[in-house]
């Protein structure tokens with residue numbers, strides 16, 4: 001794969017006990033060091049205009065001043081220092097690169113994956129939260145639409161948390177389809193089945209709040225039975241994966257039990273959906289807090305694009321996950 005990366009993103013330092021640390025990127029780079037076909041690409045900082053296309057001007061100014069004054073605790077778990085401003089612009093710029101590269105035809109073994117931090121999917125129109133300042137995937141999606149490079153974009157968010165920010169930004173927008181698979185009951189508590197968008201965006205938001213322990217079988221069933229038919233109908237020009245790896249079975253903060261091979265199977269299925277809908281495909285890093293599981297899982301995504309075929313999952317789907325998937329199907333009128 002082509003990985004978007006900038007040292008600037010290491011400068012956003014969050015303190016010694018914060019799970020969203022620069023060590024995440026270092027661990028990923030180490031895990032990819034001996035891999036065949038890994039290429040690193042740098043990208044420009046995002047233009048202010050691109051940030052302002054999805055975020056409120058007053059918020060952007062307040063965040064800039066907060067950093068210029070040395071930063072501090074924005075909220076209980078979101079911290080900034082002076083260098084966070086540039087890191088946030090770099091992270092958004094890398095996501096833009098991934099979207100543009102994908103639309104320019106960078107695919108197959110070259111498929112783009114932006115390794116930016118801070119992550120983005122909790123950042124709402126007018127606020128930072130959940131370790132996120134600028135909504136990188138949202139900036140990227142809106143940017144390619146505004147530049148006329150894509151008519152519509154789908155964002156599939158497989159991070160274990162609901163991407164409330166991405167949902168918020170595009171809730172009334174029919175040009176960006178937002179889908180989230182997340183652990184029911186985790187932070188930030190949004191992402192219920194009945195949240196399906198409104199106005200022009202009615203039907204362009206999909207939430208699958210899976211019960212703990214859903215595992216590979218639950219995720220794969222949700223992908224093939226729910227998201228795949230939805231995206232075939234939506235027919236996106238670009239499919240961006242908001243790729244967090246905190247649903248991993250050894251991640252310290254969740255109980256979803258997705259395996260490393262499971263991320264490989266999800267990747268393969270996402271690729272098939274992109275092929276089927278003739279959409280460009282790119283990945284944008286979100287969460288993932290076990291350094292080993294995060295880096296192993298990204299290596300797995302890379303391996304799948306490099307030709308590795310993960311063994312088929314033959315586990316049974318658990319009753320509770322089946323129930324959620326059937327409930328979402330009923331909401332979609334697909335039952």
Ligand SMILES: [Zn+2]
Nearest residue numbers: 159161246287
């Ligand atoms: Zn997360």
